[in-house]
Amino acid sequence: MTARRLLLSFAFVMGLFALDRATGAVLERLARDVTRGTDGLAVANRALRAQAEAFVLGSSRAYRHYDPAVLGAALGVRVHNAGAPGQALPFTRGLCDLILRERSPELLVVHVDATSLVDTGWDARMEVLAPFMDRSPAVRRLILSRSETQRVKYLSRAFRYNNRLAELLSGRGPSGSAGFGPLDQRAGIERLRDRLYPARQGRSEEQRLADPAEPARLEMLREMIRDSREAGAFVVLSTAPRWRPQGRDNPDERRLLGAAAELAREEGVPWIEITLDSHPELRDPDLWADTQHLNREGAERFSRLVAERLVASGIRDRLAAVARR
Amino acid sequence: MLFNSVEFAIFFVAVLALTAPLPPSRRWWVLLPASYAFYMSWNVSYVFLILSSTLVAWGCALCIDAARSKGRKRAFLVASLLANLGLLFTFKYANFATRNLADLAAALGVPLELPVLDVLLPVGISFYTFQTLSYTIDVYRGLLGAERHLGIFALFVSFFPQLVAGPIERGESLLPQLRAPRPFDWTRSLEGLQLVLWGLVKKVVIADRCGLHVDRVYADPALHDGPALVVAVYLFAFQIYCDFSGYSDMAIGTARVFGVDLTLNFRQPFFSRTIPEFWQRWHITLLTWLRDYVYLPLAFRSRSTRWTYFSMMVLMTASGLWHGAAWTFVLWGMVHGAMLCLSRMTMPVRNRVYRRIGMPEPAVHFLRVLFTFHLFALSMVFFRASDLADVGYVLTHLHVGWESPAAIPWLALGVCAALFGIEWFQTQRPGVFDRLLQAPLPRWLLAYAGVMAVVLLGIDESVQFIYFQF
Numbered sequence: 001m002t003a004r005r006l007l008l009s010f011a012f013v014m015g016l017f018a019l020d021r022a023t024g025a026v027l028e029r030l031a032r033d034v035t036r037g038t039d040g041l042a043v044a045n046r047a048l049r050a051q052a053e054a055f056v057l058g059s060s061r062a063y064r065h066y067d068p069a070v071l072g073a074a075l076g077v078r079v080h081n082a083g084a085p086g087q088a089l090p091f092t093r094g095l096c097d098l099i100l101r102e103r104s105p106e107l108l109v110v111h112v113d114a115t116s117l118v119d120t121g122w123d124a125r126m127e128v129l130a131p132f133m134d135r136s137p138a139v140r141r142l143i144l145s146r147s148e149t150q151r152v153k154y155l156s157r158a159f160r161y162n163n164r165l166a167e168l169l170s171g172r173g174p175s176g177s178a179g180f181g182p183l184d185q186r187a188g189i190e191r192l193r194d195r196l197y198p199a200r201q202g203r204s205e206e207q208r209l210a211d212p213a214e215p216a217r218l219e220m221l222r223e224m225i226r227d228s229r230e231a232g233a234f235v236v237l238s239t240a241p242r243w244r245p246q247g248r249d250n251p252d253e254r255r256l257l258g259a260a261a262e263l264a265r266e267e268g269v270p271w272i273e274i275t276l277d278s279h280p281e282l283r284d285p286d287l288w289a290d291t292q293h294l295n296r297e298g299a300e301r302f303s304r305l306v307a308e309r310l311v312a313s314g315i316r317d318r319l320a321a322v323a324r325r
Numbered sequence: 326m327l328f329n330s331v332e333f334a335i336f337f338v339a340v341l342a343l344t345a346p347l348p349p350s351r352r353w354w355v356l357l358p359a360s361y362a363f364y365m366s367w368n369v370s371y372v373f374l375i376l377s378s379t380l381v382a383w384g385c386a387l388c389i390d391a392a393r394s395k396g397r398k399r400a401f402l403v404a405s406l407l408a409n410l411g412l413l414f415t416f417k418y419a420n421f422a423t424r425n426l427a428d429l430a431a432a433l434g435v436p437l438e439l440p441v442l443d444v445l446l447p448v449g450i451s452f453y454t455f456q457t458l459s460y461t462i463d464v465y466r467g468l469l470g471a472e473r474h475l476g477i478f479a480l481f482v483s484f485f486p487q488l489v490a491g492p493i494e495r496g497e498s499l500l501p502q503l504r505a506p507r508p509f510d511w512t513r514s515l516e517g518l519q520l521v522l523w524g525l526v527k528k529v530v531i532a533d534r535c536g537l538h539v540d541r542v543y544a545d546p547a548l549h550d551g552p553a554l555v556v557a558v559y560l561f562a563f564q565i566y567c568d569f570s571g572y573s574d575m576a577i578g579t580a581r582v583f584g585v586d587l588t589l590n591f592r593q594p595f596f597s598r599t600i601p602e603f604w605q606r607w608h609i610t611l612l613t614w615l616r617d618y619v620y621l622p623l624a625f626r627s628r629s630t631r632w633t634y635f636s637m638m639v640l641m642t643a644s645g646l647w648h649g650a651a652w653t654f655v656l657w658g659m660v661h662g663a664m665l666c667l668s669r670m671t672m673p674v675r676n677r678v679y680r681r682i683g684m685p686e687p688a689v690h691f692l693r694v695l696f697t698f699h700l701f702a703l704s705m706v707f708f709r710a711s712d713l714a715d716v717g718y719v720l721t722h723l724h725v726g727w728e729s730p731a732a733i734p735w736l737a738l739g740v741c742a743a744l745f746g747i748e749w750f751q752t753q754r755p756g757v758f759d760r761l762l763q764a765p766l767p768r769w770l771l772a773y774a775g776v777m778a779v780v781l782l783g784i785d786e787s788v789q790f791i792y793f794q795f
Binding site for chain 2: 005008012015016019020023124127149152153156158159161162163165166
């Protein structure tokens with residue numbers, strides 16, 4: 001009787017294993033076609049299929065601010081915006097590795113926020129890249145290192161698609177997009193002020209900005225720069241302004257961005273810092289969709305400023321030299 | 326260590342492997358240290374609380390048992406009650422009391438500086454305190470002999486499947502089972518594991534998914550209009566039910582694997598026709614506890630109807646206060662007390678109206694269930710809101726902003742509807758699921774479906790059970 005029960009238990013576990021693999025395989029096929037929307041999986045799939053030589057990486061502030069058309073025209077290369085709304089630096093790190101492995105880019109513009117360097121509680125969202133675990137050691141390492149039990153969870157192939165069914169079903173189909181999702185609305189001064197409410201639960205963004213830059217996050221930036229160099233790609237670190245009621249940059253934000261600028265200097269890569277202090281014309285409330293994002297008009301102006309700085313840093317000439325070779 | 330974590334799964338398997346070779350009467354050798362380790366996984370220092378609560382209750386019960394005079398028995402009972410309630414008051418209610426005292430003094434123009442205790446609420450303190458209280462009272466009443474074995478009694482207080490969020494067990498039910506648990510039984514273990522899986526589905530697939538919307542809305546209700554608020558009100562009813570009953574299912578299932586039967590805590594409460602019936606189906610062990618040790622001793626003091634209503638109000642206010650030291654919980658309890666009284670007062674009139682209208686019985690049944698569910702869902706605004714201002718905002722803005730409906734969390738509503746369907750089926754065809762689960766193929770298919778639901782639809786964030794905070 002006991003032997004039969006053990007056999008049945010073994011059969012049950014094997015059945016579960018087979019079901020998990022089969023489900024994982026079906027979902028993997030579905031996931032390959034997800035390219036619509038702003039979900040991280042769609043962003044990654046779009047980037048890995050993009051016909052582009054240059055990529056912009058980062059969060060929603062990359063996605064909404066960097067116009068590939070403006071940057072491409074200035075640099076003479078095709079640019080794809082792979083900014084992912086709702087994502088933090090670990091996602092950028094993972095996607096960077098994937099792009100370097102599968103697209104051989106010539107230029108990566110890595111958008112860095114002050115909040116990229118502190119814990120915003122968004123790191124777990126990078127697990128949206130789990131379908132790419134077998135294609136990128138960096139993605140695998142980032143996902144498995146999140147906790148000691150991650151290895152157990154990811155024994156399941158289907159778990160890579162945990163909570164992704166809606167995106168797998170709704171995000172399929174061609175997107176034809178070069179990334180970039182500018183916002184059309186104009187916030188106006190009242191709305192901007194209204195949105196600056198303090199967090200009622202947990203820590204507000206302003207409180208998080210008071211933290212020191214985390215060494216692990218700076219290390220992620222450093223890894224991206226070094227991996228890109230090894231893959232023969234140029235890297236630029238860049239940042240964008242946030243709307244502030246005083247029209248001045250937040251001192252904590254400046255301190256954190258200073259750490260990123262210092263890292264760029266150490267690694268010898270250009271650092272593009274376009275902020276309210278450096279570009280007072282961006283204080284105009286009509287250029288903002290909300291306190292975090294410029295609107296379409298603001299994004300175009302911002303992109304032109306970035307393009308000017310890229311050209312001034314000699315990137316265009318270097319890309320042209322590469323193209324000639 | 327949450328039940329919905331990989332750590333707990335590993336812990337559970339390890340404890341099972343260690344207890345399996347032991348004879349049932351020696352199982353406590355492993356279960357007791359395992360239960361303390363489980364408790365210490367939250368906060369090591371709070372182990373002294375549960376230990377002192379255990380020692381006091383155990384010692385006082387022995388003294389009550391040995392005492393010859395009623396006066397001495399009563400003295401030891403009072404000592405035990407004071408010690409255990411004192412701990413509960415200190416950790417759970419002291420800051421609430423001092424804050425309100427200070428506010429009251431300030432309102433009277435007398436500035437009062439009272440110390441604030443900088444302590445975290447020990448997890449599960451309300452549950453194990455009520456368990457030790459009922460034990461001591463039962464020994465005092467002569468309903469139960471005092472447990473002489475300290476190890477078994479310590480396990481009674483700390484038994485890990487039900488330590489942090491119940492069910493609140495009685496000595497007469499749990500102690501004999503801990504002394505001599507049933508031998509390991511394959512069928513019972515399978516039933517237990519099925520219950521654990523079902524509880525896990527309720528927790529991570531339904532409750533935590535509902536929680537995504539509910540938490541966003543209640544974090545700052547003023548940012549949301551009627552549609553989002555209404556959805557949050559409905560979803561919170563499902564969230565709290567699936568969170569708590571899911572935990573209870575997992576607790577009962579885990580205990581069953583170890584040969585111990587815990588008390589049922591929920592019986593499809595959303596199909597209650599009245600609020601009194603609801604409270605016979607929701608958190609059954611708390612309400613029976615409060616009924617036996619608060620309501621009945623109070624209600625039997627007088628036969629007047631007014632006194633009965635007063636006793637009901639005390640019962641439900643105590644229930645509210647048990648849940649948390651905040652006015653929102655007190656008001657929530659009072660609202661339910663008022664609903665109990667109104668239900669009892671209006672029952673004859675309502676029955677007459679239903680008869681006069683001549684509606685078919687199923688339609689009346691349906692309307693009553695629907696009405697009771699809505700009363701419950703609305704009352705839970707008091708339970709969930711951070712403060713009374715938020716309660717006021719939510720209740721007064723449910724009708725606002727319907728011209729531009731917010732994004733609807735369809736998946737959360739879908740899984741709630743699926744649960745509703747399953748429970749409706751269980752009420753209509755009781756025992757069908759049990760019979761279905763006897764056959765290997767349906768059992769396997771349901772188990773596979775449950776595991777895949779957790780893997781694909783579960784929220785993987787180790788969200789704490791709501792009732793752990795009580």
